[in-house]
Structure formats: C-alpha cells, structure tokens
Amino acid sequence: MIDTSGSTPGGPRPSPAPGRLVAAVIPGTLLNALNSSMIVLALVPIERDYGVGLAAASWLISAFYLAATVCMPLMGRLADRFGARRVFVSGLALVCATSALAPLAPSIGWLIAARVLLAVGTSVAFPAAMAVFRTALPGGPPQGAMALVGTANSSAAAFGPVLGGLLVQAWGWQATWLVNVPVTVVGMVLALVLLPPVPPRAPASARGALADLDLPGIAAYAVAAGSLVAFLLGLSDGPSWALLGTAAAAGALLVLRETRTATPFLDLRAMAADRRLPLVFAQNTAVAVVFYLSFIGIPQWLQGGRGLDPASAGLVMLPLTGVSALLLPLVARGLRRFGERPVLLTGSALLLCGSGWLLLVDADTPVWALAALAALLGLPNAFNNLGLQSAMYRAAPDDRIGVVSGLFQTFRFFGSITAAVLVGAVFADGADDAGLRTAATVMAAVSVLLVLAGAVGRGGPSGRRLQSDP
Known part of the structure; x- marks a missing residue:
C-alpha cells in the first residue's frame, strides 16, 4: 500500500x-x-x-x-x-x-x-x-x-x-x-x-515503463470497450453483431491477460476478491440510465409532445441539473455523518419517486408541475453521484485510484449511451405521451432495482481499501 x-x-x-x-x-x-x-x-x-x-x-x-x-x-x-x-x-x-x-x-x-x-x-x-x-x-x-x-x-x-x-x-x-x-x-x-x-511509480527505464503499463491489456480493453460503445451507438441503424462479437472476444482476451500478468492494467483478481468496486460500477451504470433517460428524453417530449419551444423546454429542464449542484455540499455533510449506504438509498428512493411522478405526466400537465418534476428528478443526482464517488474512492487501491476513477466514469458513459439508445427507441414514432410513459416505466423499474439493492446490501462500503498486487 x-x-x-x-x-x-x-x-x-x-x-x-x-x-x-x-x-x-x-x-x-x-x-x-x-x-x-x-x-x-x-x-x-x-x-x-x-x-x-x-x-x-x-x-x-x-x-x-x-x-x-x-x-x-x-x-x-x-x-x-x-x-x-x-x-x-x-x-x-x-x-x-x-x-x-x-x-x-x-x-x-x-x-x-x-x-x-x-x-x-x-x-x-x-x-x-x-x-x-x-x-x-x-x-x-x-x-x-x-x-x-x-x-x-x-x-x-x-x-x-x-x-x-x-x-x-x-x-x-x-x-x-x-x-x-x-x-x-x-x-x-x-x-x-x-x-x-x-514522483512516478513506473520504472525509470523505457522498457520497464512500457511493461509496467501492460500494453496488451490496454489494447484488449480498448477494442472491447470501443466495439461495445460502437455497437450501442449504431443500434438505431440496426444491430451490428460483428461489433458485439468483437467486443465479446476482446473482453475474453482481456480477462485472460489480466488474470495472468503480474502488473495488470485492470486488476480483475482484486475486484473478484472484493466485490465492492464491481457493485459500485453496476450502480453507477444503472443510475446513469435513469438520469439520462430523463435528461435526454424529457426535453424531446417537451418540444414534440407538449409543444414547447426549445428555449422554454430548456428553462423547464434547468432544475434537473441546477438543484443537484446546490445540494451537493449538504450531501457531503450527510456522507461524513452517515456514510455511503443511507445516502445512496435516499438517492434511489428519490429516483423512484420522480419516475413514478413521470408516469402520470401527459400533454395537459402544467408547465409549473413539469418544472417541479425536473427539480425532483435532479435531487437524487447529488445523492447518487457523490455517494458512488465516495464509495469508489474508499474501495480503490492507493496505487490504482486513477484507473479505478477512469473506469467509474466509463461505466457512467455506458449508462448514458444506453439511455440515448432507449430514448431513440421509445420515441421512434414521435415524442408523444406513450413514448414518455414507456421511458418512465423503464426508469421506475431500474429505480426499484436500485432501492432493493440498497435495502438488502450488507453494511455498505467498509473503511478498508482493496489491496492490489505489488
């Protein structure tokens, strides 16, 4: 350490x-x-x-x-x-x-x-x-x-x-x-x-530094992640099974490489031994799916289904991110006092409340109510983002905090891209009330899973960190 x-x-x-x-x-x-x-x-x-x-x-x-x-x-x-x-x-x-x-x-x-x-x-x-x-x-x-x-x-x-x-x-x-x-x-x-x-931790020689970086592992990861993202981004034009197959094959090579090398790019053995980081990554992806379904989907419905102009739609959506920014310092105090688990459970419960309210929205909903809904959907963003960052930071090894933090953001990108694909699918025939209810149903279902995961989780993140291989 x-x-x-x-x-x-x-x-x-x-x-x-x-x-x-x-x-x-x-x-x-x-x-x-x-x-x-x-x-x-x-x-x-x-x-x-x-x-x-x-x-x-x-x-x-x-x-x-x-x-x-x-x-x-x-x-x-x-x-x-x-x-x-x-x-x-x-x-x-x-x-x-x-x-x-x-x-x-x-x-x-x-x-x-x-x-x-x-x-x-x-x-x-x-x-x-x-x-x-x-x-x-x-x-x-x-x-x-x-x-x-x-x-x-x-x-x-x-x-x-x-x-x-x-x-x-x-x-x-x-x-x-x-x-x-x-x-x-x-x-x-x-x-x-x-x-x-x-001071750098990598060996001083160029050959030693390259070996320490694990270039084969990086290459396998880049192909796997890049192919998966390209597959998701191209779903609107029809699935490319070749890309998905490439992602799977590169992912298998990545696992094979990282479980056998002494200085892995991704320490999969440590993650398998202590599952806090995989759970944080999974939660981060799920939270991003729910958040970006609202962040991307609601503005489209406001213009296509509710008939607002772009400027008015933007103003209605402003509380979605503005409320979160204002709330973050208070959430930080809650984290210091209560720890990650209660904060994340609160965020998941708020997501479920917002998703449930969105199910009741239609083209006749007043604009003030839509702005209030945007504020409610923005509240859990502060709890979830900061709570998950804190849990990730606590679980990451000292000498791998950078790569773990990068993975944390990568899984958030996966969630946002998945949400964008879902928005395209539910609004394929137009941004109408039926499509909005479908998006809200997906949001509510994922939120229920997040609440259940938080409620049945045993103790939440502990104070110790993962130990990586020397």
Whole structure:
C-alpha cells in the first residue's frame, strides 16, 4: 500500500489545504462536461459551413463519447504510474492546442479527429484529480472536495448549452472551441502552482515503463470497450453483431491477460476478491440510465409532445441539473455523518419517486408541475453521484485510484449511451405521451432495482481499501 500520510523519506511534509487542490483541478474537470454539452448548439452551423448532413455532423458527438469511454481508464493508469500532476497538465496542454487549431480544420473529418483529441485530453482530469486527492489528502474520501468538483461539473453540464448558444450566436461555432483556450491556460498555471508534485511509480527505464503499463491489456480493453460503445451507438441503424462479437472476444482476451500478468492494467483478481468496486460500477451504470433517460428524453417530449419551444423546454429542464449542484455540499455533510449506504438509498428512493411522478405526466400537465418534476428528478443526482464517488474512492487501491476513477466514469458513459439508445427507441414514432410513459416505466423499474439493492446490501462500503498486487 502506498503511504498517503504526506510524509517523505526526508521528513514530514504538510498536506496541502483541500481548497488549494480543488481550485487547481476544477478548470480541468469541468472541460469534459462543458464540451459534451456545448457542441449540441454548434451542429447546425457546422453542417452549413462544411456542407454536410446531420449524419456526418453527429459524429462530432459520437466520436467524443467513444474516445472518452475508452480513454478514461487509460488516462487514469498514466496518472497512477507517471504522476497525477504531470499527466493532468499534459492533458490540459493537449486540450489547449487542439482547441486553438480546430477552428482551422479544412474538412469535417479533420474536425471529428480534433473532437477525438479533445476527448483524450479532457479524459485526464477526473482520474488525475482523484489521484491527487488520494496522494495529498490522508484519510477517507474527501467528500467536501468531491462536492465542490461535482458542483462545478453539474454547473458546466447545466449551462453548457446556454453558453454554447451564446458563443455560436455571437462569434460562430469556432468560439465553442476557442473558449477552452483560456480555461486550459488558467488550469495549467493553477495546477503547476498549487498541486503537489508526485514522483512516478513506473520504472525509470523505457522498457520497464512500457511493461509496467501492460500494453496488451490496454489494447484488449480498448477494442472491447470501443466495439461495445460502437455497437450501442449504431443500434438505431440496426444491430451490428460483428461489433458485439468483437467486443465479446476482446473482453475474453482481456480477462485472460489480466488474470495472468503480474502488473495488470485492470486488476480483475482484486475486484473478484472484493466485490465492492464491481457493485459500485453496476450502480453507477444503472443510475446513469435513469438520469439520462430523463435528461435526454424529457426535453424531446417537451418540444414534440407538449409543444414547447426549445428555449422554454430548456428553462423547464434547468432544475434537473441546477438543484443537484446546490445540494451537493449538504450531501457531503450527510456522507461524513452517515456514510455511503443511507445516502445512496435516499438517492434511489428519490429516483423512484420522480419516475413514478413521470408516469402520470401527459400533454395537459402544467408547465409549473413539469418544472417541479425536473427539480425532483435532479435531487437524487447529488445523492447518487457523490455517494458512488465516495464509495469508489474508499474501495480503490492507493496505487490504482486513477484507473479505478477512469473506469467509474466509463461505466457512467455506458449508462448514458444506453439511455440515448432507449430514448431513440421509445420515441421512434414521435415524442408523444406513450413514448414518455414507456421511458418512465423503464426508469421506475431500474429505480426499484436500485432501492432493493440498497435495502438488502450488507453494511455498505467498509473503511478498508482493496489491496492490489505489488
């Protein structure tokens, strides 16, 4: 186990103040959420400028999700082995350079390639931030720091479309890229000044460092995860069984490799011995399915079934993310006092209440009631996100916190992509009341499973962490 007491062989080293660490990582951690949401308002102008259709432009979204899903654990692995601050700053530098050059892209293909690089760079921040917290802040999960980071991310997701719309209207779609440049410059300066340097754990020689990374395991994971995401994203055009078969074959090779190598990319043996992390990942996926069914589905119904214009639909949905951001500091206090299990059970119960209310909604429901429903559906997001992050942080090994944090985000991406596919299926014939009730039924069913899992769970996460292989 890596020592996190803050001491060094040369003598004690005081731990940095949590506020300094949070201030340093927030500019980087909000970039993924911000760039995931701003792009929606830039698609139509991009289509017009490059003379392409929606199918080609939509790859700007799909490629980002595909790359981020694959890269999150990989970036976490790099942070674990080569130092969190070094990798964090490198990711911001990649985002800065890509965002500065992307507006000059000569074709839509080059712009899609830039979105892939953007996803790679923004994938660094969250796992590297968790690795920084683990190294610099001794003790259990720093729920207060996590709450502040979560508030920034929720705010970025909530106001990203608003910001994107303003930027596109004022300066064109190029501004949705260029806005990243000052954010990343500030982020790099803050990280270099405020984050403590972390010595790399990887061997000094290049050959030893490559062996330590487990490149065959990384390759198998990338093929498995990438093929599965591509399969899910392509379901609207009919299932590609070849992609699903590729994902299964690569997954089998991944298990075979990771259970036999001395320094695995994913320590499957440790996860099998202590199932807290697999349970957290499963809960994270299920919560994401429910949340994104509402986040993606309700706005479509508000416009197609309720007849609201896009601006009014956006205002109705604002409480869905805004309430969560406001509630996170209070949830952090509850976590410190009661632990993860009661917080997660509360979040699951609130999800079930919101899903049940959504079953009663139709085209005659007043707008004020719809806004209140959006607020109710936003409440559990604070409980579930922070509770699951805390449980993940507690269960992760010290020397694998980066890769585990990346996996945590990957499973959330799987849930959001699954929700997007389900929304496309239930609204295939139009965003009407029947489709909304079908989505609400799925949400309620998953919420019931989450409540049952929380109610029958034995004791919740304990105070000890997984021990990884040396």
